[in-house]
Amino acid sequence: MTTPQEIIENISELPTLPDVVAKVNQLVNSASASAGDINDVISRDIALSTKVLKMVNSSFYGFPRRITSITHAVVILGFNTVRNLTLSAFVFKAFNDSKRLEFDQKQFWIHSIAAGITASNIAHGVGLSQKEKEDAFMAGLLHDVGKVVMCEYISDSTKKIIEEVKATDCLFYEAEKNQLDFTHASIGATLLEKWNLPISIVSLINNHHHPMSVEENKKMCCIISLSDILVRSLCLGNGGDEKIPVIPDGLLDELAIGWGDINGFMDASLHEVKKASVFIEMLT
């Protein structure tokens, strides 16, 4: 039996988290860091600084005045969001040139970005904290990152999975379970763990297909699962298959939401994903 850990450990050329992103991550997790500290780290990387400022000044955030310094961005957006922006910029760059991706790359990332936006809106809608809202965005954005790793590094197995998806019109996740000892969820989680992302985000990625069976962080896990489903129902991008999983029993009760709320989340997603073009531009 092959474990996700063995897969990740055996990929020698797997992108490593750059020092600057690792350092930002570390600062965000420390209690004593200031906006100035984060500025010092990010400003050393001109390309990253430019990308972060481009994202901050995009219509996605919609600030009335132009933000010209990383310190200002950190003060306005908060530590977590800046960490998420630096990480997003890195992940897009790391996997952007994948030649082995078996499905449409742009559509894949639109699906991911849309899931991040939707997860963030649901977290806000059910009254979670600002930090949880930001974690939800990050987890939504990265929930399928394991699929990219699989296409890139275990391409033969992944090709067979895609063949089964096409032949039987099933979910990617179902074909994985038929053919492998692991899934994209566990591969993605293992990668993010290796990159020292907070365990709260790692566990969300790991469990996004079975949120009701987890004990800790169940509400957040339900949010990621629901965001994936809503994004599929709105045909926003494509995560590698043409089907939609059912909403797990009890999920809506766990989040204490009804169909009126879901309707609102769907409208918000349709509206906001259009504004998120800055993220999508980074892919091209």
Added chain:
Amino acid sequence: MKILKVAISNIGPGVILGKDVLTNDGQVLLGNGTTVAQKHLDILKRREIEEIFIISNEDDAIDAGNDDITNKQEEPVSNRSRVVKKLERVFSKVIDNEDMKKLFDLAESKAEQITIN
């Protein structure tokens, strides 16, 4: 008196419509009983409608059946119908689930705002 199906190119002003002429979206362009004038013929030609039903007193007129004449141009597939078709495909295996049917209905109600690439 019978209803006769004729080509626009074979008639002139003065004939009386035996059936409504409809547009692509089902609107009545010219009503049953209208005496067709040259301006009507011009409109029909512009819309590339090739045949209409007229009232005929001639003995060799045929029974026109129930087909309405509409613009013969093929109607472009609307974004909405493409989206609904895609949604039907996406939901095909889960539509028996009560929640998923509700989700399908919500998504379908937003079909105009959904874009398929």
